[in-house]
Amino acid sequence: MLKVVVIGSGNVAQHLITVFGKSSTIHLVQVYARNVDVLAHLVPKEKITDDFNTLEEADIYIISITDGSIPEVSALLPFSGKLVVHTSGSVALEQINNKNRRGVFYPLQTFSKNKAIDFKQVPLCLESEKEADYTILETLAQSISNSVYNINSQQRKSLHVAAVFVSNFANYMYSIGYDICEQNNVPFDILKPLIQETAEKVQTLSPKQAQTGPARRNDITTMEKHLAFLTDEKIKTIYTLLSQSIQNNNE
Amino acid sequence: MLKVVVIGSGNVAQHLITVFGKSSTIHLVQVYARNVDVLAHLVPKEKITDDFNTLEEADIYIISITDGSIPEVSALLPFSGKLVVHTSGSVALEQINNKNRRGVFYPLQTFSKNKAIDFKQVPLCLESEKEADYTILETLAQSISNSVYNINSQQRKSLHVAAVFVSNFANYMYSIGYDICEQNNVPFDILKPLIQETAEKVQTLSPKQAQTGPARRNDITTMEKHLAFLTDEKIKTIYTLLSQSIQNNNE
Structure with a gap:
């Protein structure tokens, strides 16, 4: 059995x-949380600590906290030579204090507080400073997911940026669509x-093969109609910029 | 049995x-196609015509062709007083020649040539000039889909614009993500x-509730990291514009 300690109580930590x-x-x-009560529904009380000095022995310590706190919290750990990983997409492995063996255990998925997720489908992006530690991380990862990748820090950076486009920005496109529906008394359900x-x-x-729409087929008439229909200047700007960019992409 | 004639041989017509x-x-x-061979795999030859003058009697004539040709083709029909509808999201009902009873039968979905679709889930947006014709359209629509809506031309216009955002532009976000992955030797599968x-x-x-990411949480450090990572000026511009817009949306 791999012994794991989770440090953190946020969204990813809870999943x-x-x-x-x-x-x-x-x-x-064991689980470390600054506020022990947050995890009361998930973990027996005796397994939660708010004191780094009472952290127990484990094979892997997983720091799952806000990006900016990773250097500080990893420095506070009262031991050295252990395998310590973070779960962030945008923080370099080197941000973990170097008194421990360092690694990354990055689940690339969007997690909601109240929505269960099939972890078997969640891609886990692993990185380790020492080769031997990769095997430990891989064993851990494969026991919860079918989708495990060896991803270095530079690749992880690129994935994190790409994820903003395919998830955060795609969702924002949904949001603009939602507002347009609302303004015109049309159910978003459609x-x-x-x-x-x-x-x-x-x-x-591939997304390029799947691309459809007026910009893809250079349908100027429809694009002009759409721009005439839109009233919000910022939304018009987004429409124009993305359409132009799709048109350039056609070439 | 409702008797239907389909005029057109494109993607939507074929579905x-x-x-x-x-x-x-x-x-x-019966089906009308300029090029009879295109439909040979879908319809028995004797049911296909390329001559408007041989069009048979039907309850509904569905024109499913490129937007710009709807006025011309609807004028070419050698009869009057029949129910004639188009399937376009962006063409007004009035673009159909007024010698016939006019309507719209707009399936709001993205259709691929080689991908089957569960039509029961496809929202059908209906509109008719005459109230009595709405019942005919509704009967037709409900016999193939569970999702039927009465949508006027103004609402349909708004849906068509909204669809560009939630589908064409969302797909373009996938496309940018794909390119970033490719440039960094990361499988897009992740x-x-x-x-x-x-x-x-x-x-x-709602998309606003679902919004996550650095822009949503005003995480300037991560956004700066991402902009420093991106090299293509056009992609940087898109990143900045969408992030700012999400940040304004937070307020």
């Missing part, structure tokens, strides 16, 4: 705690199958 | 022909579950 708790090959030894099918398509086609 | 062909309450009487979950989330949450 990890849940999936580790269900695993038959992982022993979740667009939901389209949203799902658009995401579905790129599971098998 | 309609397929679903009508399977229905037990619709009689697909992002696929994230893309699906992002689309999944807004089936139950």
Whole structure:
């Protein structure tokens, strides 16, 4: 059994705690939280600590906290030579204090507080300073997910940026669509199958192959109609910029 | 049995022909195509015509062709007083020649040539000039889909613009993500579950509730890191514009 300690009580930490708790090959030894009560619904009280000096022995310590606090918290750990990883997409491995063996355990998914997730489908991006530690991380990762990748810091950086586009910005496109519907008394529900099918398509086609719409087919008339329809200047600017960019991409 | 004639042989026309062909309450009487061969795999030869003067009697004539040709083709029909509808999201009902009873039968979905679709889930947006014709359109629509809406031309216009954002532009965000992955030797596959979950989330949450990411939480450090990472000026511009817009949306 791999012994794991999770440090943190946020969204990702809670999802990890849940999936580790269900695993038959992982022993979740302890969880650190500044506010012990936050995890009361997930972990027996005696397994939660708010004092670094009472941290127990484990094979892996997973720091799952806000990016900016990783250097400080990793320096506060009262031991050295252990395997300590963070779960961030945008923080370099080197930000972990070098008194311990360092690594990264980055689940690339969008986690909601109240929505369960099938962890088997969550891609886990692993990195370790020492080669031998990679095997430990891989064992841990494979016990909860079918989708495990060896990703170095530079690649992880690129994935994090790419994720902003495919998730945060795509969601913002949904948000603009939602507002347009609301302003015109149209139920947003009408667009939901389209949203799902658009995401579905790129599971098998490349996004460039899947691209449709007026900009893709250089349909100036329709684009002009759309711009005439839109009233918000900022939304018009977004429409124009993205359309031009798609048109350039056609070439 | 409702008797239907489909005029057109494009993507949407082919999907309609397929679903009508399977229905037990619709009689697909005939199909018009300029190039008869295009439909040879879908319809028996004797049911296809390339001559408007041989069009048969039907309850509904569905014109499913490029937007710009709708006025011309509807004027070429050698009869009057019949129910004639188009399937376009961006063309007004009035663009159909007024010698016939006019309507709209707009399936709001993205159709791929080689990907089957569950038509029961496709929202159909209906409009008719005469109230009595609405019932006919509704009967036709409900026989192939569970998702039927009465949508006027102004609402349809707004849906068409909204669809560009939630589908075409969202797909373009996937495309940018794909390019970033390729440039950094990362498999795009890693992002696929994230893309699906992002689309999944807004089936139950509003996009504004579902919004996450550095812009949403005003995380200037991460946004600066991302901009420093990106090299293409156009992609940087998109990143900045969308991030600012999300930040304004937070307020």
